[in-house]
Amino acid sequence: xxxxxxxxxxxxxxxxRKKSFIIMTILAPVLMAALIFVPTVxxxxxDQDHKKIAVIEDNSDLFKDVIPDTKEADFVYLExxxxxxxxxxxxxxxxxxxxxxxxxVINVPxxxxxxxxxxxxxxxxxxxxxxxxxxxxxQKLQAFNIENxxxxxxxVQTKVSVQTIKxxxxxxxxxxxxxxxxxxxxxxxxxxxxxxxxFGSQVMRGVIEEKTSRVVEVIVSSVRPVQLMMGKIVGIAxxxxxxxxxxxxxxxAILLVLKTTVLQKSNVTEVSQSVTQNLMTTDQQNAxxxxxxTEVSPELAEVTRLLNSAMNQQWGLIIISFIFYFxxxxxxxxxxxxxxxxxxxxxxxxQQFMLPVTIPIILALMVAIGTMQNPESSLSFWCxxxxxxxxxxxxxxxxxxxxxxxxxxxxxxMIVTFMAFVWMAAKVYRTGILMYGKKTSWKEMWKxxxxxx
Amino acid sequence: xxxxxxxxxxxxxxxxxxxxxxxxxxxxxxxFGLLGPNGAGKTxxxxxxxxxxxxxxxxxxxxxxxxxxxxxxxxxxxxxERGLYKKMKVGEQALYFAQLKGLSKSExxxxxxxWFKKLDIIxxxxxKVEELSKGMxxxxxxxxxxxxxxxxxxxxxxxxxxxxxxxxxxxxxxxFLRERGATVIFSTHNMGSVEExxxxxxxxxxxxxILEGSVxxxxxxxxxxxxxxxxxGDIKIEGNGHFSITNNQKENGKTIIRLKTTGDIGxxxxxxxxxxxxxxxxxxxxxxxxxxxxxxxxxxxx
Numbered sequence: 001x002x003x004x005x006x007x008x009x010x011x012x013x014x015x016x017r018k019k020s021f022i023i024m025t026i027l028a029p030v031l032m033a034a035l036i037f038v039p040t041v042x043x044x045x046x047d048q049d050h051k052k053i054a055v056i057e058d059n060s061d062l063f064k065d066v067i068p069d070t071k072e073a074d075f076v077y078l079e080x081x082x083x084x085x086x087x088x089x090x091x092x093x094x095x096x097x098x099x100x101x102x103x104x105v106i107n108v109p110x111x112x113x114x115x116x117x118x119x120x121x122x123x124x125x126x127x128x129x130x131x132x133x134x135x136x137x138x139q140k141l142q143a144f145n146i147e148n149x150x151x152x153x154x155x156v157q158t159k160v161s162v163q164t165i166k167x168x169x170x171x172x173x174x175x176x177x178x179x180x181x182x183x184x185x186x187x188x189x190x191x192x193x194x195x196x197x198x199f200g201s202q203v204m205r206g207v208i209e210e211k212t213s214r215v216v217e218v219i220v221s222s223v224r225p226v227q228l229m230m231g232k233i234v235g236i237a238x239x240x241x242x243x244x245x246x247x248x249x250x251x252x253a254i255l256l257v258l259k260t261t262v263l264q265k266s267n268v269t270e271v272s273q274s275v276t277q278n279l280m281t282t283d284q285q286n287a288x289x290x291x292x293x294t295e296v297s298p299e300l301a302e303v304t305r306l307l308n309s310a311m312n313q314q315w316g317l318i319i320i321s322f323i324f325y326f327x328x329x330x331x332x333x334x335x336x337x338x339x340x341x342x343x344x345x346x347x348x349x350x351q352q353f354m355l356p357v358t359i360p361i362i363l364a365l366m367v368a369i370g371t372m373q374n375p376e377s378s379l380s381f382w383c384x385x386x387x388x389x390x391x392x393x394x395x396x397x398x399x400x401x402x403x404x405x406x407x408x409x410x411x412x413x414m415i416v417t418f419m420a421f422v423w424m425a426a427k428v429y430r431t432g433i434l435m436y437g438k439k440t441s442w443k444e445m446w447k448x449x450x451x452x453x
Numbered sequence: 454x455x456x457x458x459x460x461x462x463x464x465x466x467x468x469x470x471x472x473x474x475x476x477x478x479x480x481x482x483x484x485f486g487l488l489g490p491n492g493a494g495k496t497x498x499x500x501x502x503x504x505x506x507x508x509x510x511x512x513x514x515x516x517x518x519x520x521x522x523x524x525x526x527x528x529x530x531x532x533x534e535r536g537l538y539k540k541m542k543v544g545e546q547a548l549y550f551a552q553l554k555g556l557s558k559s560e561x562x563x564x565x566x567x568w569f570k571k572l573d574i575i576x577x578x579x580x581k582v583e584e585l586s587k588g589m590x591x592x593x594x595x596x597x598x599x600x601x602x603x604x605x606x607x608x609x610x611x612x613x614x615x616x617x618x619x620x621x622x623x624x625x626x627x628x629f630l631r632e633r634g635a636t637v638i639f640s641t642h643n644m645g646s647v648e649e650x651x652x653x654x655x656x657x658x659x660x661x662x663i664l665e666g667s668v669x670x671x672x673x674x675x676x677x678x679x680x681x682x683x684x685x686g687d688i689k690i691e692g693n694g695h696f697s698i699t700n701n702q703k704e705n706g707k708t709i710i711r712l713k714t715t716g717d718i719g720x721x722x723x724x725x726x727x728x729x730x731x732x733x734x735x736x737x738x739x740x741x742x743x744x745x746x747x748x749x750x751x752x753x754x755x
Contacts, residue, residue: 006552014541214536218597221503221530222553224522434505436534447467 003223004231011206011235016242025243029250037258050074051096051124053114056081060103062139067099067131073124075099091117099128106136181399182372188322189368189396195326196391197361199240200333204350206232207341207433216433225433226426233334237327318398324411329391332418333357335425342432343440353442364389368396375400385410387417424449454517456481456636457502457605462511464497471497472508473660479605479636479653484627486651486668487640488743490751493657495640496533499607502638503530515605526555529603533610533640535594537582544569544578547597554601561600568596572622587614595623599630606630607638612646624650644744654743656750664750672740675749678716680723681739684708688731696723711739 015021051073057063067075073096078086083100090098097116105111112132114120141149207229210216219228340353364383371380375397384394384402390410394402431448432440457479464472472494479485489495500506502513504525513520515527538546544565551561569575572592577585585593591614599606608627612620627650631637639651647654648668656664664671679699682690688708692698695718700711708731714723720736727733741749 003553003555006549010549014538209538213539214532214534215538216536217505217532217534218530218536218550218594219553220505221528221532222525222550225505430506434500 004227004234007223007228007231008235008238011232012238012242015202015236015239021239021243025246026250029247029254032247032251033254033258037255052076052094053097053099054078054081054086054090054093054095055099055101056083056086057101058083058103062103062105063101063132063135066135067128070124070127072121073127087115090115096120101132105132106139181375184318184399185368185372185375185396188318188398189365189371189392192322192326192329192392192395193361193365193368195240195244196329196333199236199330200337202236202239203233203334204337204341205347206236207338207429208344208347208350211342211344211433212346220433225430229335229338229426229429230422233331233338236334237330240330314398318395321398321407322395325391325395325414328411328414328418332387332391332414332421333361335418335422339425339428339432339445342429343435343445345436349439360388361392364392368392371396371400381406385413387414390414454481455479455514456516457638458514459498459502460512460514462498462501462508462513464494464501464506464508470660472501472657474511475655475657475660475662476511477655477662477665479638481636482631482634483652484631484637484639484650486647486654487638487657488642488644488647488654488747489657494660495657496609498657499530499532499609499638499640502605502607503528526601527604528607529554529598529601529605530607531594531598531609531611533613535591537590537594539583540581542578543574543580543582543585543593546582547593547600550597551600556601564600565596568600572596572626588616588619591615592619592623595626599626599635603635605636605638607640609640610642611639612641612643644742644747647743656747658751658754663754664746668743671746672743673738675746676738676740678714679739679741680712680714680720681735681737682710682712682723682727683734683736684710684727684730685732685734690727690730693726707734 053073053075055063055067055075055077061079064077064079065075069075076095083098086093086098096118097114097120100113100115102108102111102113112128114125114128141153146152210219210228216228223231336357340350340357343353344350367379367383367389370377371393374380380393380397383389384397384406390413394407394410427449428445432445438444455478457477459475459477461474461476462472463470463474475494475498477485477487477498487495487498497506501508502520504520504522515524541549547565547569548558548561551565552558556564566575569578572595574589574592574596577589577593582590582593595611598608606627611623611627615623624646627637627639639647641647651668653667654665654671655662666674685707687703687706688710689701690698690710690712692712694715696712696714698710699713700709702709712723724733724736727736
């Protein structure tokens with residue numbers, strides 16, 4: 001076994017066998033699944049919590065049966081009831097609350113009160129507000145005495161949904177969804193940021209550990225410092241990949257189990273059916289979708305449309321680019337982190353060096369978020385070219401489509417830069433790991449770069 | 454024949470010269486002492502021998518051939534600032550270092566068992582390093598250094614942290630290793646162990662070699678004008694123009710006198726004076742300890 005693989009093995013095994021690693025690896029997907037699952041359950045459970053609301057007015061019946069019942073609440077209009085009588089007894093009578101509409105509501109918008117013991121859900125309030133607004137609008141319009149008002153209103157009502165269609169260089173037309181592209185951009189940009197930052201700083205801590213425990217001098221008498229550095233960087237990268245893979249598999253498994261057991265009866269199965277349909281070949285899929293659009297609910301049609309446009313993303317390109325930028329970006333930052341770790345005596349001293357390294361990463365993340373709003377901005381363009389920010393910004397730009405020449409230039413710059421950084425970091429590292437008790441500065445590190453052998 | 458040679462090694466760190474044309478020659482199967490005050494450049498030289506850093510100029514030879522990177526496999530190095538991974542288990546860690554020195558896992562395992570039993574640390578195999586006492590850790594580190602049976606062993610202050618019993622154990626192991634063919638470079642401030650173990654020394658101060666040769670020769674050389682007289686009974690001698698008394702102490706009914714001559718007086722004349730003063734039991738040239746020589750040489754330069 002070559003020396004570097006012995007080092008990679010140790011770096012990998014000691015980390016993977018740590019209790020904290022095992023706990024995090026198992027716990028994170030559970031938390032992730034909970035994050036996705038709990039809101040769904042909460043939403044479904046709300047349906048069961050049926051509310052009855054008493055609607056009363058003072059000396060008028062303008063709003064009789066105006067508010068339609070929903071899945072969550074029935075609205076019972078009580079004629080001749082007095083608010084003061086009901087205030088104390090509504091709970092015993094089985095009501096969730098009282099909706100009190102005062103007669104001056106037409107002119108005073110806040111003349112409506114919902115009296116209840118609990119904080120009412122926002123959906124309920126919106127429903128009440130919308131219904132009453134509409135009613136008041138209609139009543140106001142009627143006051144103008146326009147002929148055929150109903151017909152005019154019907155004609156005026158319009159609904160608009162913009163379909164985005166992109167034509168690529170070869171003239172092929174594809175239906176795209178900005179929503180999907182945005183989600184994809186956000187996930188890949190943020191994931192890249194997390195991976196580079198978390199595992200990069202693990203490299204730094206590893207280097208500091210070796211330096212402070214003085215174990216480094218024994219090792220570099222057996223292997224070249226650059227081998228130790230690269231062994232550590234690669235070993236930790238493998239730890240990262242392992243954790244990431246386990247997370248993906250576990251999260252999917254947990255979601256699958258929950259879906260089949262808990263959400264079985266709900267309309268989630270309906271969605272999953274449409275998902276399976278989308279996994280079929282395009283011809284079949286088109287046939288089925290067109291056949292289905294008439295039957296399925298509008299929400300489901302929307303989901304199907306989204307899935308269609310998700311399928312239209314250049315997945316191969318995105319995944320390959322992501323892996324490329326992860327490897328080169330991680331190597332670039334990990335080597336900077338390794339150099340910093342070698343230059344300090346303990347972790348608290350790293351702070352002065354961390355700032356200049358953190359700034360480009362944070363900047364890249366901010367630009368990546370901006371990219372979602374405006375993928376073609378020149379800031380996004382330049383940041384996806386500059387190697388310190390390009391791993392995060394470029395993966396965020398990719399779902400919106402990037403010209404190949406830009407991708408090629410960015411990747412080329414990335415390769416050249418990461419090799420230069422690894423080379424420089426190795427030089428700083430080599431000197432730094434054997435230096436003790438001296439406060440290091442950037443200037444000092446620059447000097448180390450020029451030391452011979 | 455010299456197993457290891459360094460010729461005219463120079464190393465600069467920016468404006469600081471760590472080594473200035475230093476040469477050493479280590480005969481095969483000998484113990485070589487690399488001495489010098491703190492900051493003299495010893496550690497830098499040792500790091501250069503270990504190829505941890507490279508010299509700015511000068512050449513290194515192992516067994517007559519230019520030192521090459523594979524030679525780390527036949528060098529064993531115990532640094533002064535030693536350390537192990539604190540969270541790692543002892544046995545696992547020893548295996549790791551053995552593999553870095555090119556041993557196969559099974560061979561490393563066999564040899565580790567042998568050494569761990571020999572030094573009575575086999576019970577600690579599965580313990581984490583942080584649970585071990587400092588002396589225990591030092592023993593583990595010693596095993597790691599010698600495990601791959603290196604031809605050249607480099608020990609930087611090997612006895613710090615050991616109690617007298619363990620110091621003796623390690624001392625005997627070093628002598629045993631030499632017996633079996635190893636050559637040892639030994640850096641220390643403990644001059645007692647230098648007298649005891651070293652065949653040859655080089656003394657470095659402020660990046661330059663200031664004293665070198667075999668330990669016996671050096672001590673005789675420095676003893677040139679010093680003598681030790683032992684009398685029976687209580688005797689007092691006054692110095693005269695030809696010699697001065699540097700030490701006068703009484704012990705078990707004897708008097709031990711150290712004297713230093715100006716160089717223009719022979720041993721017979723000294724004896725003549727002595728015989729007049731009392732009953733002489735012995736008369737010897739006094740060998741200064743390495744400690745004295747060290748201090749005198751270094752102080753003379755300041």
